Amino acid sequence: MNKILLLVMLSVGSLFAQVKGDVEVPYIAYQIKMGKGFDAVQANCLMCHSFGYIINQGPQSRLFWKKKVDKMITHFKAPIPKEDAKIVTDYLFEHYGNGELK
Amino acid sequence: MKRREFLKTSIVASAAVLGSSTTLSAGETHQPIDSRKVSDMAFPEKRPLITYSDRPPLLESPRSTFARGITENDEFFVRWHLPDIPTHIDPDKYTIKINGLVEKELEISLKELKEDFEQVEVTAVLQCGGNSRSAFTPIAGGIQWGSGAMGCAKWKGVRLRDLLHKAGLKKDAHWIGFNGKDNAAYYETPNFVRELEMEELDDHVIVAYEMNGEDLPYLNGYPLRLVIPGYYSDSWVKMLSNITVTNKYKSLFFMDVAYRVPDNKTESETPEHKFKPTKPITTMNVKSVIGYPENGMKVYHNSHVVVRGVAFDDGTGIKDVYISTDGGKSWDKAELKQENGRYAYTEFRYAFKPTKYGKVTFMAKAVNRLGKEQPFAKDIGWNHGGYKYNGIDEVTVEVV
Numbered sequence: 001m002n003k004i005l006l007l008v009m010l011s012v013g014s015l016f017a018q019v020k021g022d023v024e025v026p027y028i029a030y031q032i033k034m035g036k037g038f039d040a041v042q043a044n045c046l047m048c049h050s051f052g053y054i055i056n057q058g059p060q061s062r063l064f065w066k067k068k069v070d071k072m073i074t075h076f077k078a079p080i081p082k083e084d085a086k087i088v089t090d091y092l093f094e095h096y097g098n099g100e101l102k
Numbered sequence: 103m104k105r106r107e108f109l110k111t112s113i114v115a116s117a118a119v120l121g122s123s124t125t126l127s128a129g130e131t132h133q134p135i136d137s138r139k140v141s142d143m144a145f146p147e148k149r150p151l152i153t154y155s156d157r158p159p160l161l162e163s164p165r166s167t168f169a170r171g172i173t174e175n176d177e178f179f180v181r182w183h184l185p186d187i188p189t190h191i192d193p194d195k196y197t198i199k200i201n202g203l204v205e206k207e208l209e210i211s212l213k214e215l216k217e218d219f220e221q222v223e224v225t226a227v228l229q230c231g232g233n234s235r236s237a238f239t240p241i242a243g244g245i246q247w248g249s250g251a252m253g254c255a256k257w258k259g260v261r262l263r264d265l266l267h268k269a270g271l272k273k274d275a276h277w278i279g280f281n282g283k284d285n286a287a288y289y290e291t292p293n294f295v296r297e298l299e300m301e302e303l304d305d306h307v308i309v310a311y312e313m314n315g316e317d318l319p320y321l322n323g324y325p326l327r328l329v330i331p332g333y334y335s336d337s338w339v340k341m342l343s344n345i346t347v348t349n350k351y352k353s354l355f356f357m358d359v360a361y362r363v364p365d366n367k368t369e370s371e372t373p374e375h376k377f378k379p380t381k382p383i384t385t386m387n388v389k390s391v392i393g394y395p396e397n398g399m400k401v402y403h404n405s406h407v408v409v410r411g412v413a414f415d416d417g418t419g420i421k422d423v424y425i426s427t428d429g430g431k432s433w434d435k436a437e438l439k440q441e442n443g444r445y446a447y448t449e450f451r452y453a454f455k456p457t458k459y460g461k462v463t464f465m466a467k468a469v470n471r472l473g474k475e476q477p478f479a480k481d482i483g484w485n486h487g488g489y490k491y492n493g494i495d496e497v498t499v500e501v502v
């Protein structure tokens with residue numbers, strides 16, 4: 001308790017990485033629902049994040065999904081055309097919605 | 103919908119489709135989802151974990167990891183914000199820059215970091231502010247973590263203060279920004295930069311290159327990350343490459359919009375009336391999680407069960423952990439093991455001999471040295487980001 005930081009005398013060896021070569025993050029084929037507007041989702045969302053990031057948000061309201069899409073445009077600067085933003089929101093609410101408008 | 107049905111409808115592993123469609127006007131809180139299984143695919147330097155996303159990687163540690171005071175590197179949770187993470191780092195060439203309001207700008211190699219500064223260690227809990235977010239209904243925005251977006255490791259590195267001292271802070275230095283090497287898909291996307299006020303930084307804040315005696319795993323920020331004991335992990339910047347000293351706060355998305363809770367006494371609000379203003383989540387509240395046994399396990403009648411788990415807070419220190427087997431009516435003290443300092447997990451264990459057949463529920467409640475204790479899940483107020491859940495943990499087993 002009284003000694004939170006322990007001082008360590010360290011002998012430094014040569015630096016080496018503990019992995020051999022480049023690391024590779026595996027690709028996971030998330031089971032995302034097909035339907036109207038999916039092409040727009042694929043074109044606009046997948047550039048930055050996996051489908052896992054979408055479907056693991058849980059079922060949400062239309063307003064929630066609209067705000068998420070807005071956030072991607074406003075804060076994350078995703079170049080999503082206005083008409084696509086509406087299509088993506090509709091798709092998300094239809095397939096990953098909770099039935100509530102807000 | 104009852105809790106049990108709710109659990110049944112939530113699908114395991116990567117494609118979790120959460121089941122509840124009940125939208126309560128008040129917002130309500132319950133036990134986080136605990137039914138998810140580890141995936142069958144391992145990420146680099148990891149064993150298979152609960153997997154929410156591959157890009158950016160989001161991995162949760164299973165409940166079993168909370169039966170031990172130190173979380174193994176290959177079981178430690180992973181949470182990145184931006185998709186583009188360097189997949190190759192040359193340790194001989196990697197440097198960290200210190201600039202801004204300093205007398206002398208520095209660019210320090212890993213070798214210099216390990217040779218020219220005092221080497222220090224601190225064992226500390228790393229927990230995502232959204233850990234246990236699946237406890238909130240209506241579902242709070244963000245990844246629906248169970249309780250496994252946390253771990254405890256022994257970090258080794260150098261004091262941030264020593265680095266700043268070497269660079270020499272100018273008189274009006276007030277804020278320090280930290281940036282890592284992860285990048286967004288678009289240049290215009292803001293970097294995941296954190297800013298801390300000078301007075302938030304004490305000698306316990308370190309720039310760490312080692313975790314439990316090994317290099318940091320890539321997915322935990324190899325080769326360098328910030329370690330801020332007692333604080334939620336949103337400020338523990340990974341693949342730390344730049345420290346910039348400024349005199350005024352720069353507006354940043356990840357500081358101003360994300361990782362904030364209502365700035366009121368209970369840090370809560372209702373879904374209809376979101377509370378303004380908000381404040382950053384900063385330090386951790388008192389929490390404990392049971393690591394063994396796990397929900398749904400069977401134990402023998404008249405056998406000797408040892409309930410194990412971990413407890414922690416912001417570094418104030420855990421005083422006691424209590425166990426209840428009668429729904430919270432009576433509480434018994436658990437044995438504690440505290441050998442890694444006040445920022446580390448306190449391990450607790452509790453001997454229990456089941457004398458009645460059927461279901462028994464263990465509850466664990468931690469109390470810290472200031473007398474702050476965990477509330478029941480149902481007594482925690484809802485917040486829109488699903489942050490800072492610290493409800494009394496429950497595990498139900500069957501005595502056979």
